[in-house]
Amino acid sequence: MMRLVFSDLRDHAATWIGALAVAVACGYIGGWVVSLQATAGFSTGALQKFLQNAASSVLLFSLIAAVAVLVSAANLTVSAQRRSYALWQLANVRPALVSAVVLVQLEVVAVLGAACGTLLAVATFEPLFPLVLGSREALAQAVPVADMARMPAVWIVTAAVFLCGGLKGARSAGRTPPLTALREPEPKRARVTWMRTLLFAGMLACTCWASLALTESPDVAMSWSVFVPILMVATLVPLAPLVFPALLGAWTSMVSQGRGSAWYLARRIARNALSSSTSIETPLMVGFGLVAGLFSAMACSVDYLERQGVADISTIGWAESFIMLGGPVLLCAVGAAVSVVMSSRSRTRDVALLVAAGARPATLMAAAGCEALVHAVTATLAGMACAVASTAVVANAFGVPLLGNLAFGEGLVVSLAGFVLVLAATLVPTWAALNREAAVVLSAGE
């Protein structure tokens, strides 16, 4: 069994690299959490408290993005390997063993990636600590400590999330009849399942409860308003298969369809990608919704305090921004890019088909660029809707206006970072595909 695990990982390294990248990102962020806690252990008083809160904040704000991205990466990886698993079954590997091998592979990649990420965190924590957090005077006295001994906890958590995220796919890999998997190489389309419906209902109930609780008093609003954007984003995520295609269709239809073949192809390819998976848009939407929602909620609280005549209000500095948002931004951008890269196998074939149909290389590269733009804008629009909804709740609780407190600028940093990574993830495979002979690619597919 172990030979099968590692030989398949080696032979399909290109497929597993995306999951590995996500695990590395999670390991890196987890490494910072552990290091902040270790640094707190060597501090005292207010400094210790701040560092402990910082560690908790990084963990909390990164957790939802981490779960969304890890689950997507695990599922996509298993889906991409369907054909291999089908061939194993045809070679008389028992279905239960197939599932077990898939789970072990996920765990190996999770632990390896998390280990690499934590090593990177250990290497960069001490040099980066004064740069990132040094803007706060109180932190100038802190001695950054990166505690390698505590990093296995990060590996275990990453492995656990990968296990949960990939469990369904691993069971499916073993249960799907091999001929079915070989005949239908594309997995089923993304849809709102009963599980997603339950999740949506649960999150909606939590969000409504939190929204009502905020109106009890401004003090309650002050303490709990930062959680509203998290709840709002978590409410929308289960509905992604419904929301994203509708949003994409709506805004792209407003762009003139005579805008050339590149836009024509990009719109359709992006729409088709959404029909099978929302794993490109979801991380970007989560990132924008969290960042813009959190900054907007804080703007509402500052606005309220100013209206109450409170002087000397401390606002969020660079250090606090990094602590809260660095993790989600990194995870979302990496998650979106990895999702695009995972689709590169079908992209190679699609490029060959388009070349055979007469498309110019410049048209296909432009289409890849437009496709990245479509994904980024669609996700940003969904994130904006989340941010507006969460800010409306918070603004209502504080009794301040909505419009003046919307902080989309900070959210657009996430969108831009995500767009750049997704752009690279679409352009590079397209360029690579254009350098392969279309005839060879199409013949191999036959």
Add this chain to the structure above:
Amino acid sequence: MGSTIVACEVRKSFGTGRGSKRRTVDVLRGVSLAVEAGEMVGIVGPSGSGKSTLLHCLSGLEKADSGSIQLMGRQLVRARRSSLFKTRREHVGFIFQAYNLIPSLSTGENVALPARLAGRPLTKAQVGEALESVGLGGREKSRPGDMSGGEQQRVAVARVLASRPDIVFADEPTGALDSKNGREVLGMLRGIADGPRRSVVMVTHDLEAASLADRVLVLRDGLIARELGRSTAAQILEALGEAA
């Protein structure tokens, strides 16, 4: 009638294996042929004889290593990639064994795509007409994944009909179809060749399909071993045996 394709001493090799085990396989070893306008040519031969490679080289989808290939008066062997793209876009249509429809596009969009890429977008009526001619009227919004193999191949034929190329290359067009659908598709290909001055070059294992061609070329070990005129399946089989 002018020649649509003139090929002279076309050679193509592929490298296989890695490092010290790398070796070169000569797939085409000097093929010469001509295809006239309005002609249907069938290419038959055993597996590994170079049929598909010859088709890909004649269409400009793959570059030959040496020799000369003129398609509609344009030289392909030493042409730049941009020139090959242009030639294919303006003059060539493809039908593959695996249909090779683009999954992100609907049926109507697949039919309209080559013409759109050539800068000659089709109207909805023209797309509808092309689908109607292959018995798929009203299916413009269907997705390739929701259609049977026979229907997908008919969409591929409709795509060729709509873009009106000067020459159609068909690589095992009935290879993945049942006999009924196969006969229908072959009838459509024959109709293309019988129509206004368009040529069809078809690679096939199916001798009944090859018997519909005006000429049949028997390929063996990268060379044309026999050339037949309009022949029955039995005559083609005999020629294959003689060429062995």
